Amino acid sequence: MTRRLTPLVIVGAGGHGREALDIVAAVNAVEPTYHVLGFLDDDRQPGSLAAPTEHEVLGGIGVLDDLDSAYVVAIGVTAARRKVAERLKDVARGPTTLVHPTATIGGNVRHGCGLIMAAGSRVTSAVTLGEHVHLNVNASVSHDCSIGSFVTVTPGAHLSGNVDVGDGVWFGIGAVATQGVRIAADVTVGAGAVVIDDLPAGCTAVGVPAKPLL
Secondary structure: OOOOOEEEEEEOOOHHHHHHHHHHHHHHHHOOOEEEEEEEOOOOOOOOEOOOOOOEEEEOHHHHHHOOOEEEEOOOOHHHHHHHHHHHOOOOOOEOOEEOOOOEEOOOOEEOOOOEEOOOOEEOOOOEEOOOOEEOOOOEEOOOOEEOOOOEEOOOOEEOOOOEEOOOOEEOOOOEEOOOOEEOOOOEEOOOOEEOOOEOOOOEEEOOOOEEOO
């Protein structure tokens, strides 16, 4: 019996959206799962291609109201992702989860809707992830971490065990959070920063060790 493919639209036709399309292709190569209808993007012309892909921009995100389709919000900027996800939260099919076949998820892991895990990303044991969390290429989240919603962990960033992360936090490329630190909501951790102390809400922290910018 042939499995029916799930129709899917990717919200966001930028680089992050094209990376999501690559994850879909990798998933389908293992087991056909999704039929990509195209991209949605308020800033792109309907009918244009999400170059260099062959998939069209169907229109703005309001088009999803007329589609019987699952979706994924593939927008890298955390605040923009949250705004779009809130607007789309009542759409019937709801957001799907995309996990690249080379990503790994350990035992006793709980995650909300809209999770994206790119190639080589890792989540180990007893981790909780909120809604619309993005773990990019070779990012890792270790045991007993609690990660809020709309968090982005960019390529090569690593969270050690028992780290608590609020909503909307951005970890730059190669950033590190050491064991047991608490990072409040809407913090930006700069590329290559090493967080060894708790960080207050809304700050931008850079350096080794990471310190909030004044």
